[in-house]
Amino acid sequence: MSFIKNLFGFLSHDMAIDLGTANTLVLIKGKGIVINEPSVVAVKNNNMGKPEILAVGQEAKDMVGKTPGKINAIRPMRDGVIADFNTTEMMIKYFIKKVNGKSFLSSPRIVICVPYGLTQVERKAVRESALNAGARAVYLIEEPMAAAIGAGLPVGEPNGNLVVDIGGGTTEIGVTSLNGLVISKSIRVAGDKLDQAIINYTRKNFNLLIGDRVAENLKIEIGTAVKLDEPLSTIVKGRDQVEGILTSVEITSEHIREAIEDPLFEIADALKSVLEQTPPELAGDIVENGIVLTGGGSLIRGLDQYLSDAVKLPVYIAEEPLLAVALGTGEALSQIDILEQTNYDD
Numbered sequence: 319m320s321f322i323k324n325l326f327g328f329l330s331h332d333m334a335i336d337l338g339t340a341n342t343l344v345l346i347k348g349k350g351i352v353i354n355e356p357s358v359v360a361v362k363n364n365n366m367g368k369p370e371i372l373a374v375g376q377e378a379k380d381m382v383g384k385t386p387g388k389i390n391a392i393r394p395m396r397d398g399v400i401a402d403f404n405t406t407e408m409m410i411k412y413f414i415k416k417v418n419g420k421s422f423l424s425s426p427r428i429v430i431c432v433p434y435g436l437t438q439v440e441r442k443a444v445r446e447s448a449l450n451a452g453a454r455a456v457y458l459i460e461e462p463m464a465a466a467i468g469a470g471l472p473v474g475e476p477n478g479n480l481v482v483d484i485g486g487g488t489t490e491i492g493v494t495s496l497n498g499l500v501i502s503k504s505i506r507v508a509g510d511k512l513d514q515a516i517i518n519y520t521r522k523n524f525n526l527l528i529g530d531r532v533a534e535n536l537k538i539e540i541g542t543a544v545k546l547d548e549p550l551s552t553i554v555k556g557r558d559q560v561e562g563i564l565t566s567v568e569i570t571s572e573h574i575r576e577a578i579e580d581p582l583f584e585i586a587d588a589l590k591s592v593l594e595q596t597p598p599e600l601a602g603d604i605v606e607n608g609i610v611l612t613g614g615g616s617l618i619r620g621l622d623q624y625l626s627d628a629v630k631l632p633v634y635i636a637e638e639p640l641l642a643v644a645l646g647t648g649e650a651l652s653q654i655d656i657l658e659q660t661n662y663d664d
């Protein structure tokens with residue numbers, strides 16, 4: 319069987335997958351990004367109590383918080399760990415099959431970028447899900463490395479590069495040099511924690527109950543890490559905690575800044591601790607070249623300035639922060655030899 323798989327391998331397109339806690343992206347060599355969808359699966363238990371997929375990706379995310387009793391919208395990798403192996407496997411298979419079509423001749427090589435904090439058991443599960451979905455070979459790459467490559471940093475040189483990838487569930491910080499990760503740190507504080515902080519804030523200060531989606535939209539629309547010269551504001555609808563009635567409140571960017579202060583402080587703190595552990599030779603490079611931010615969380619207004627003030631170093635946002643990891647993983651696809659050097663599995 320594997321002989322046949324290899325024989326037809328040349329017919330298939332090698333694939334890179336950024337398996338993010340919030341979004342999954344798939345890139346095909348020569349074609350670019352072909353899938354960019356939320357890492358969400360909507361499942362329903364059938365009569366036998368067995369989970370059945372109703373939707374994956376955007377369609378499933380649209381169901382979050384709006385599902386009737388028996389339907390569950392799950393983010394299986396929410397906190398950068400695999401909370402639910404079955405659902406994660408279903409999601410990986412779904413995306414691979416969606417790209418790969420129905421052709422039984424097609425058996426791609428796949429590079430998958432996973433959160434840095436995954437355990438050996440979790441990495442094995444990801445690898446096997448992809449093999450079961452028809453991959454000929456699967457390579458795993460660490461998120462800070464993919465982010466650094468995708469941000470265009472010269473990871474192959476004997477120079478220190480510091481990248482901070484702020485995703486949905488985790489913030490991953492890494493110092494790279496000579497195609498390897500010299501230091502890395504992953505904390506479970508990122509976009510989701512900011513959303514949660516906003517939910518808590520509006521409840522405490524306005525008695526207003528809002529859902530995850532409303533909080534995320536507030537963060538994106540008017541959220542800021544620093545005081546703005548011209549504050550932004552918007553009207554938020556939700557439920558009054560005391561009266562139980564539907565109501566609306568005006569919320570400003572200054573409220574959101576206050577709301578997300580603590581989680582942002584934790585991110586800055588993690589960055590400081592990585593800098594403290596960085597060997598002096600590499601630290602010198604970072605002082606010179608600065609720090610690069612990737613991931614959707616880096617799009618918070620003023621976050622570059624906020625982090626720069628916290629560590630007294632220049633901070634830049636990558637050109638395509640939401641795509642950097644996928645692009646970096648795609649880049650790794652054409653350098654399988656480097657992958658084999660740095661791959662931490664097997």
Ligand code: ADP
Pocket residue numbers: 337338339340341342484485486487488508509510534537538541612613614615616617618619639640
């Ligand atoms: P992951 O790699 O963990 O899947 P992403 O890098 O895709 O995560 O980033 C998703 C996070 O980025 C979400 O928490 C989302 O709310 C946040 N995000 C996306 N766009 C913006 C924006 N313009 N401003 C602030 N946060 C954003």
Ligand code: MG
Pocket residue numbers: 336338339483485613643
């Ligand atoms: Mg990511």
